[in-house]
Amino acid sequence: MTASALSRLHESQGQSLWLDNLSRELLEDDGLPRLIRDYGIRGVTSNPTIFKKAVVGSDYYTDDIAACKRQYDRIESVYEHLVVTDIRRACDMLRPVWEQSHGEDGWVSWEESPGIAHDAAESVRAAHHLRELVDRPNVLIKVPGTAEGIEAFETLISQGVSVNVTLLFSLDQVRRVFAAYRRGLEALEASGGRLNEVRAVASLFLSRVDTLVDRQLDEIGGERAESLKGRSALALAGMTYAHFREVFEGEGFERFEQRGAFPQTPLWASTGTKNPAYSDLLYVENVIAPRTINTLPDKTLEAFADHGKIASTLKPRYDEDRRVWDELADLGIDMDGAVRDQLLDEGVEQFQTSFDELLEAIEQA
Numbered sequence: 001m002t003a004s005a006l007s008r009l010h011e012s013q014g015q016s017l018w019l020d021n022l023s024r025e026l027l028e029d030d031g032l033p034r035l036i037r038d039y040g041i042r043g044v045t046s047n048p049t050i051f052k053k054a055v056v057g058s059d060y061y062t063d064d065i066a067a068c069k070r071q072y073d074r075i076e077s078v079y080e081h082l083v084v085t086d087i088r089r090a091c092d093m094l095r096p097v098w099e100q101s102h103g104e105d106g107w108v109s110w111e112e113s114p115g116i117a118h119d120a121a122e123s124v125r126a127a128h129h130l131r132e133l134v135d136r137p138n139v140l141i142k143v144p145g146t147a148e149g150i151e152a153f154e155t156l157i158s159q160g161v162s163v164n165v166t167l168l169f170s171l172d173q174v175r176r177v178f179a180a181y182r183r184g185l186e187a188l189e190a191s192g193g194r195l196n197e198v199r200a201v202a203s204l205f206l207s208r209v210d211t212l213v214d215r216q217l218d219e220i221g222g223e224r225a226e227s228l229k230g231r232s233a234l235a236l237a238g239m240t241y242a243h244f245r246e247v248f249e250g251e252g253f254e255r256f257e258q259r260g261a262f263p264q265t266p267l268w269a270s271t272g273t274k275n276p277a278y279s280d281l282l283y284v285e286n287v288i289a290p291r292t293i294n295t296l297p298d299k300t301l302e303a304f305a306d307h308g309k310i311a312s313t314l315k316p317r318y319d320e321d322r323r324v325w326d327e328l329a330d331l332g333i334d335m336d337g338a339v340r341d342q343l344l345d346e347g348v349e350q351f352q353t354s355f356d357e358l359l360e361a362i363e364q365a
Helices: 009-013 024-028 031-039 048-055 059-071 075-100 120-134 147-158 171-190 206-220 223-227 232-248 251-258 298-307 318-330 335-364
Strands: 015-019 041-044 107-111 139-144 163-168 200-205 265-269 292-296
Touching: 009 015, 015 031, 015 298, 024 031, 024 059, 024 075, 031 041, 031 075, 031 298, 041 075, 048 075, 048 335, 059 075, 075 107, 075 120, 075 335, 107 163, 120 139, 120 147, 139 147, 139 335, 147 163, 147 171, 163 171, 163 335, 171 200, 171 232, 171 251, 171 335, 200 206, 200 232, 206 223, 206 232, 206 335, 232 251, 232 265, 232 318, 292 298, 318 335
Parallel strands: 015 041, 015 292, 041 107, 107 139, 139 163, 163 200, 200 265, 265 292
Antiparallel strands: none
């Protein structure tokens, strides 16, 4: 396959490709415009780990850091300036996609500080702060799929703030997030808000699910456990898509769509394969479906363009996916409990570590 063929993915299959990366190098060296133009990239996601990789050891930020440290007393303010500069430029580059798609795509995500993942009120305040800093209509504020994050998400939707709910690892989280979105839209509608001006996506981290579950299956051992390896994440994606269709393609959502509301789109994240025994496109080729998003790191995007196959693959398979879920439960693996909780805690902790290391690197620069 070629990049040109990949650029037609949205047209042929209805799936949007977003880039799971953002750096000043991409913005200044025609990187992002080229990916938009040649690969059909229709959005960008970022997180503290991505920004840490972008800033640490990069010459692109050196002068800006020095100037900001003379201007601001707080390192957090320096960080915000660096990030908002990149977010704004990416928003501007994707603005034509946003306008052409009437707000379906063309978004750039900025994650809140991981330190407020369990504080709903502060998450709401921070979302408004970041949104005002960027001052672009196509910025998505990322909040985590903690109980408090989902509470904040509902409030933000009711206030007309577009949100990417991130760090989702279970069907239980997906159900709660979709329900919160519906309630948020109802509140927004009741207050006279414009439903066509708010957007929401739900980010499921696929490879992280398999990494943890496969490790637990190795510990259990046996032929049955071996047969389930590498299947938990795709089962989660399949059941998520089935639930998405049930919630957003049925009569219950019709009145919202008549007012211009978008469904909350499933976004496949953590799509770079971590297990070398698996296909490098395991979480790409097997989750192609209309009205979904796949956010790819650079390496996976290049692999998809080089040797990927485009076909509708996420077809109705709920019974098979549910059976995988039930078999894992029979072996003592609690996908909607212990696995979800561990991955969520680890995700928040990883982003907090990256955030702290980034602030330290800026301070020492």
